[in-house]
Amino acid sequence: xxxxxxxxxxxxxxxxxxxxxxxxxxxxxxxxxxxxxxxxxxxxxxxxxxxxxxxxxxxxxxxxxxxxxxxxxxxxxxxxxxxxxxxxxxxxxxxxxxxxxxxxxxxxxxxxxxxxxxxxxxxxxxxxxxxxxxxxxxxxxxxxxxxxxxxxxxxxxxxxxxxxxxxxxxxxxxxxxxxxxxxxxxxxxxxxxxxxxxxxxxxxxxxxxxxxxxxxxxxxxxxxxxxxxxxxxxxxxxxxxxxxxxxxxxxxxxxxxxxxxxxxxxxxxxxxxxxxxxxxxxxxxxxxxxxxxxxxxxxxxxxxxxxxxxxxxxxxxxxxxxxxxxxxxxxxxxxxxxxxxxxxxxxxxxxx
Amino acid sequence: xxxxxxxxxxxxxxxxxxxxxxxxxxxxxxxxxxxxxxxxxxxxxxxxxxxxxxxxxxxxxxxxxxxxxxxxxxxxxxxxxxxxxxxxxxxxxxxxxxxxxxxxxxxxxxxxxxxxxxxxxxxxxxxxxxxxxxxxxxxxxxxxxxxxxxxxxxxxxxxxxxxxxxxxxxxxxxxxxxxxxxxxxxxxxxxxxxxxxxxxxxxxxxxxxxxxxxxxxxxxxxxxxxxxxxxxxxxxxxxxxxxxxx
Numbered sequence: 001x002x003x004x005x006x007x008x009x010x011x012x013x014x015x016x017x018x019x020x021x022x023x024x025x026x027x028x029x030x031x032x033x034x035x036x037x038x039x040x041x042x043x044x045x046x047x048x049x050x051x052x053x054x055x056x057x058x059x060x061x062x063x064x065x066x067x068x069x070x071x072x073x074x075x076x077x078x079x080x081x082x083x084x085x086x087x088x089x090x091x092x093x094x095x096x097x098x099x100x101x102x103x104x105x106x107x108x109x110x111x112x113x114x115x116x117x118x119x120x121x122x123x124x125x126x127x128x129x130x131x132x133x134x135x136x137x138x139x140x141x142x143x144x145x146x147x148x149x150x151x152x153x154x155x156x157x158x159x160x161x162x163x164x165x166x167x168x169x170x171x172x173x174x175x176x177x178x179x180x181x182x183x184x185x186x187x188x189x190x191x192x193x194x195x196x197x198x199x200x201x202x203x204x205x206x207x208x209x210x211x212x213x214x215x216x217x218x219x220x221x222x223x224x225x226x227x228x229x230x231x232x233x234x235x236x237x238x239x240x241x242x243x244x245x246x247x248x249x250x251x252x253x254x255x256x257x258x259x260x261x262x263x264x265x266x267x268x269x270x271x272x273x274x275x276x277x278x279x280x281x282x283x284x285x286x287x288x289x290x291x292x293x294x295x296x297x298x299x300x301x302x303x304x305x306x307x308x309x310x311x312x313x314x315x316x317x318x319x320x321x322x323x324x325x326x327x328x329x330x331x332x333x334x335x336x337x338x339x340x341x342x343x344x345x346x347x348x349x350x351x352x
Numbered sequence: 353x354x355x356x357x358x359x360x361x362x363x364x365x366x367x368x369x370x371x372x373x374x375x376x377x378x379x380x381x382x383x384x385x386x387x388x389x390x391x392x393x394x395x396x397x398x399x400x401x402x403x404x405x406x407x408x409x410x411x412x413x414x415x416x417x418x419x420x421x422x423x424x425x426x427x428x429x430x431x432x433x434x435x436x437x438x439x440x441x442x443x444x445x446x447x448x449x450x451x452x453x454x455x456x457x458x459x460x461x462x463x464x465x466x467x468x469x470x471x472x473x474x475x476x477x478x479x480x481x482x483x484x485x486x487x488x489x490x491x492x493x494x495x496x497x498x499x500x501x502x503x504x505x506x507x508x509x510x511x512x513x514x515x516x517x518x519x520x521x522x523x524x525x526x527x528x529x530x531x532x533x534x535x536x537x538x539x540x541x542x543x544x545x546x547x548x549x550x551x552x553x554x555x556x557x558x559x560x561x562x563x564x565x566x567x568x569x570x571x572x573x574x575x576x577x578x579x580x581x582x583x584x585x586x587x588x589x590x591x592x593x594x595x596x597x598x
Contacts, residue, residue, distance in 0.1 A: 059471060130487045139471045143479050144486030149510060149571060156480045184471065184479040264488050266517055 048209060049240040050200035054124045060139055060188045062195060068352065069172045070193030073186060075351040078162060080152035082108040087145065087190060088351070090117040093344040096281035097121065097197060103292025107151040114150070114258060116292035121280045121343065124195040127245045131290045132261040133275040138191035143183060156183035199280055199343040207337075215337045222334025225327055233304070233331070235317050242279035242338065248315040249273045251308025252289055260290065272313050281343060283336045298332050369446035371540035374411065374455075376429065377597055378404065378437040380550045387433040390501060393553040395561050398501040399509070401549060404431040405483060406459050406494040407476070413447050413534065414454040414525045421447045426461065428476035428483065439544065452534040454525020455543060459590065460493035463516050485514050492573075493519060494590065496552060500564035509564050511552060511586060512573035518587050522594045532596060544597040551593035556585030 056062050073079060077086040090105035090113075091097040097120035099105045104113040115131050128134070129141040145151040146159065163169045163181035173181040176189065204223075206214035215223070225231035238244045247261045249272040261270035274290040288294040294303060305328055307320035323331070343349070378385035385401060392398050408427050412420040423445035431437060460466075465477060470484050478484065483492045494513040499506045513520070524545070526532040534543060555561040560581055563569050568578045572586065 057471075132487070135486055135489055136469070137471075140469070140479070140484075140486050140489060142486075143470075143484055147482075147484075147486070156482045160480075182480050187479060188471070264515070266515065 048200075049205060050198065052125070052240065054195055054198070056195065057137060057139065060191060062192050063176065065172070066176045066189055066192040067196055068193075069169075069176050070189035070191070071349075071352050072169075072172075073190050074193050078166070079146060079154065079159065079186070080108050081154055081158075084108065085152050087142075090145075090151075091120050093346075093349055094284075095119075096199070096284040096340075096343060097123075098285040101286060103287050105151075107148070108153045111150045115290050116287065118277055119281055119285045120194055120197050121199045121278055121340075122241055123197060125241050126243075126278075128247075128275060131274045132264050133245060133247050134261070134264045138194050139184075139188050142187035142190045142194075146183065146187065154183070159183050159186060197343075197349060199340040201342045202280070202340040203337040204334075205340070216333060218330050218333035219337040220334075221327075222330035222332065223337075225323065225331050226334050230321065231323065231327075231331060232317055232321065236276045236315075237279050243276045245275060247273035247275050249311060249313040249318075250289075250304070251311045251314035251318045252293070252303070254309045254311055258291060269313060272311060279335060280338050281340055283339045284344070297335055298328065301328050301331050301335070368449065368538060370449040370536050370538055372413075372445050372447050372536055373441050373540075373542040374408075374443045374445070375439050375441050375542050375544040377439060377544060377546045378431060379546050379548045381548060385437045385549055387431075387435075387437065391550060393550070393561070394555060395553075395563070397564055399498050399564070400501070401496070401498040402433060403497040404495070404549060405429065405492075407461050407483070407491065408443055409458050409460060409462050409465075411443060411445060411455070411457040413452045413536075414456060414527070416451060416453050416527070418527055420456070421452075423447060426465065426476065428481060441542075447536060449536050449538040449540075452536065453527050453530065454523070454532045455534065455545075455596075456521070456523045456525060458519050458521055460514075460519030461491045463519075466490045466516060485512075488515060490514055490516070496549065500570070502565060507564060507570060509562075509570040510572065511562070512571075513583065513587060513590070514573070518583065520587065520590045522591065524594060524596050534596075546595045546597045548593045548595075551589045552586045554585075554589045556582075556588060560585050562586070 054062075074087045077084050077089065079086060085106075085108050090099045092100050094100070099117035103116060105117045107113055118131070123129075123138065128136065129138065130144065135141040135144065146154050147156075160180065160182045163173070163186065169181055173179065173185055173189075177185045179185065203214040203219065226233045226237075236244050236246070236248060247270070249260075253272065256272040259271045261273035262268065264270075282288075283297060286296060288297070288300045294300045304318070305321045305323045308314060308318050380391050380401075387402065388400055390398050390400055406429050408429055409425075411423040411425070413423075414420055423443075425443065425445065427443045429440075429442040431440065461477065465473075467490055468477075470477065470479050470489065475481060476483075477491065481491070483495060485492050492512045492514040494511070496511040498509060500509050524532065535541070553562050562572065562582055562585075569582060572579045572582055
């Protein structure tokens with residue numbers, strides 16, 4: 001009798017636990033906060049990528065005022081020589097902060113860039129930036145487009161002078177950095193804003209958090225292929241950010257017009273190496289590859305399925321995969337399930 | 353005793369540091385450079401110079417016996433419109449007075465400084481220097497910019513030389529024939545160099561030259577395949593672009 005009661009009590013508790021597991025409110029995406037909230041249930045089996053701690057460099061601590069300043073700067077075309085190009089011109093929220101269908105972006109005076117504008121989804125977690133991965137952190141990366149001839153084309157003195165003459169900026173920089181605007185502090189503020197661009201509300205995230213219905217059957221089949229040796233996608237698109245951040249030659253061409261990492265290192269073995277991009281929100285960031293030469297997600301998957309072009313520097317993992325058309329469709333469905341529809345509409349990320 | 357005193361005085365004088373200023377005259381061929389003036393390349397392309405900035409580092413004076421006296425420091429020499437181009441002081445250093453047979457230095461940033469976090473470095477390095485190459489990362493060592501006067505109109509061109517491989521060694525010394533005599537009196541003095549900016553446009557092997565009619569060659573930087581040959585030509589030419597003026 002006693003044992004019977006304990007058994008029922010145990011079952012009741014288990015049921016309550018399962019109910020709590022399924023109906024406990026899901027955490028919202030981390031939005032603009034720099035330090036995500038602590039896990040509500042540290043013992044929970046759920047995988048909540050949103051609860052990862054955003055790495056912040058010691059010399060640029062996150063403060064709400066700095067993030068707000070960075071956000072204003074991010075959307076302000078006055079940061080460019082001709083006053084027409086803002087960071088957001090090429091990193092548009094609705095395309096997961098990429099350039100919406102353009103193979104390469106247009107900079108000042110209509111100048112064309114040479115590479116595809118990458119998504120800024122969870123950019124705080126990248127260990128290397130730019131397509132060759134040659135910039136170690138956001139603060140330094142931001143200097144690139146601000147000063148590049150083809151992008152925003154500003155000189156440090158010119159930028160400092162221009163921003164310093166705008167009273168709101170002069171005041172805000174003084175409050176945030178204790179000094180007038182400079183190229184450095186401009187880049188630091190923009191980096192602080194970029195660290196808040198967090199996106200963890202895709203069907204895949206909801207599935208990982210325990211919602212078994214979040215992903216379609218096709219996407220679930222695609223996930224199996226993605227994480228299998230057959231599909232072999234997960235070796236490079238690894239971890240919660242779906243990137244290992246490493247430069248690799250994906251055999252896109254036999255001869256590369258843009259030599260990639262070799263531009264910086266001068267080494268033959270680095271010709272055609274570009275950094276593995278994140279796959280989060282990848283459905284929103286077409287066209288694909290460093291030069292935007294592949295139009296659709298399906299064509300990108302097919303490139304890998306076919307094993308690419310003969311190239312001496314091709315990564316050892318590049319080989320014909322032998323996926324059927326149906327398997328390619330499933331993989332594409334999985335990649336689409338990495339889309340966070342709330343990312344581009346989050347008011348915390350939009351023009352202030 | 354007198355001889356000892358004499359030697360001691362001589363020794364002290366030799367050891368005492370004298371202030372020396374390194375000055376630069378910018379030239380186009382053998383003429384003083386004037387910003388905004390129109391010049392012509394050996395290939396007949398007309399151009400103007402608008403800006404020149406470069407790092408000088410690892411300066412050393414060469415003694416008659418070949419040993420070197422090194423001067424600390426790294427400077428960013430800057431030249432632009434409305435500013436003088438002749439006798440411009442770029443670096444001040446202290447060296448023992450005496451006779452020297454030359455000077456050497458590098459145009460560029462030493463490797464051990466070139467890849468430090470630019471966010472934490474101070475001028476003349478750092479993000480605000482106007483020489484930071486965010487996508488490399490590292491610094492532009494030699495930055496020359498101007499406009500080309502092409503049939504279709506004015507077109508801006510730039511030469512941004514950087515990466516460790518393109519640190520330019522300048523060696524202005526002569527131990528054997530003793531043509532180079534640099535005398536630094538105890539009160540100090542100056543050493544003036546000529547820099548022929550137009551040397552960059554001399555054709556290289558196979559006749560390759562900086563052809564501004566081609567859009568892709570108006571931006572020479574890094575090691576992109578279209579420009580790597582010309583960067584090497586400019587780099588090669590730059591090694592003989594400096595000469596002693598006095």
